[in-house]
Amino acid sequence: MTAFMALAAAILRGFIRDRTSVFFAIVFPLMFLVLFGAIFTDTGASKIDLVQVGDVALVDDLPAGAKQAWDDTFDVTRETDLDAAIAEVRKGDADVAIEQRGDTLIAHYTETDQVRAAMTQGALDAFVNGANIAATGQPPTYELQVVRVEDESLKVIDFVTPGLLGWAIAMSAAFGAATTLQGWRQSKLLRRLQLSPVPTRTIVGARIVATLLIAFVQTAIFLGLGTVAFGLTLSGAWWMAVPLVACGTLCFMALGLFAGAIAKTTEGAVNVANFLVLPMAFLSGSFFPLDGAPQWLQVISKAMPLRHLNDAMLDVMVRGESPSTAIVPMLILLAFAAALTLIAARLFRWDTV
Template sequence: MSAFRSLSRVMIVTFLRDKSALFFVIIFPLMFLLLFGTLFKSASTPHAKIAQVGAVAVLDSVQGQGRDDLAKVLTISRESDEAEALRKVRKGDLDGLIEQDGSGTVLLRFSAADQVRAGSVQAIVNSLVQQANQAATGRPPAFTLKAVQVEDQSIKLIQYLTPGLLGWAIATGAVFSTALTLVTWRRKRILRRLRLAPVSVGSIVASRVGVSVLTALTQTAIFVAVACTPAFGLKLTGNWWLAIPLVICGTISFMSIGLLVGAVSKTEEAANGMAQIIVLPMSFLSGAFFSVDDAPSWLHAISEVMPLRHLVTSMQSVLTRGGGLGDALPTMGGLLLFAAVVTGIAWRFFDWDEA
């Protein structure tokens, strides 16, 4: 315990004195949260803009409260020049153009450049047409839909951004700190001195893991505290505390990747480059920055084998979607199993001395 405490204290002091490490591990990921959280803090459901050319009964017949509700999702501007309206649709200034001929056919023209906007416009107009048809028959609807959101009532993008960016920050910090520390210690012969000193390998490993876990938990506390401020408005679910064991297991998992990188790299530059090659693609393919649910099946299959994908998904579940132990335990077990396998591989390449 004495060796463990001494080594841990030295590692913490070294980390705090290294301004570049402190910036990239703590401040840099937080800057992403502040940037994306500020840019998208008012983002909600897509609001479409369409032009109406001439009389369109399905739009003109909507009055009163229905018109107010329609205005929340659709901005309608009247255009007299059809050619000019089409030019605005092609340019992207408008999401669609709607008009009606003498036979009652409603024609919607839209641009496929933005699939989300195009889908929203089609769905809204189709709903209006169906309502108009129902009203024309004079018969009450046979079925009604009551939609209830199962997650937290907030629809702010911060609910998605915080767990994803936090997972990315944990992965980046664990991989880079472990890999660069190992290479630096080997190059400066610190590993050789530790091996010859009356210090067990277990104490060395435990102190390194302990410092990395403490750093990750500090990252988590800062992220959640900032995201929960009124400026961003993150709303936590009742089982948010499950993020703590997830962070610990995730840190250990990504440390194993850093150990493998540090074991096969001979210089800090090589370790940094190899870590970048691993972490950056994994961050984008694992849903840390944006959802990959609609990605091609082959890309989705690759994402499923990445530990960051499962960490981010479970963090989203327990932090903002009301998930519980059933969502966290399988992920924690998988992360620890992944760590054991990768650590075993890294051990075969590990060398106490510089080659």
């Protein structure tokens, strides 16, 4: 136990003294959290920039309630020259320009941003349909009521943080294991440890404990900063993120051991780990959701361990799912860890070949 504690403490001291490791394990991922937090804090649905050309009776004659909804949906500027209004839309200074000819409302829009264009057309269509119903004097037969399934207090940063945390855990564990293995091998420390009276399992256990402690510190910093600085809201089962982080750390530590086993230099190990982790982060929803991705890409994404880590943390930290929903992802992560460890052990060499 004394040797185990001494090795774990030495590994942690080495990590803290290595500014590059600290930067890429903690500071670099936090930069993304701060960036995303600054972008998405207190952001609501932005209004549609609309240019009204001349008099538009449909808008001017809206009843009080509908007029309030119109003002909440559109940021309206007035223009007398249709060509000038269309030029604003074409340059991107406005989303749509409207004019009325007789009973026809004509909307001039741009397809540069197709999502924005669809929102604009849908909003205008809703107001035109409402005006038609009001003109006939007949009340609508059906009514739409929308109810949000998540807590109304949730913000975009609540959905972004779990993915960024998953990426930070994956990068720190994988890069740390890969560089440590190669660094010890090249400095001949690995061979000296083999010849020392300390059992191999003690060395491995100390490295695992040190990596887990670093991951837990990352998690605490992420959640603390997100809560204090950006109003991060956590669900009741958020504590389940702790065993999830532990399983994810073991999985990506095994990935780092694999990278260190097949590479011949420290730089090569870093490159292999980067080649494996960075594309996985993009394909696992760490930076943006994959809901609109093609089906074949969804299949590939679900074959990656980081996707299961991200989804599970999102479930327990944000969506309010029960703690039991994290059990299957944890088993998947541990299965990846076992498989990668076996492969790395098969390829492992005590000395640089």
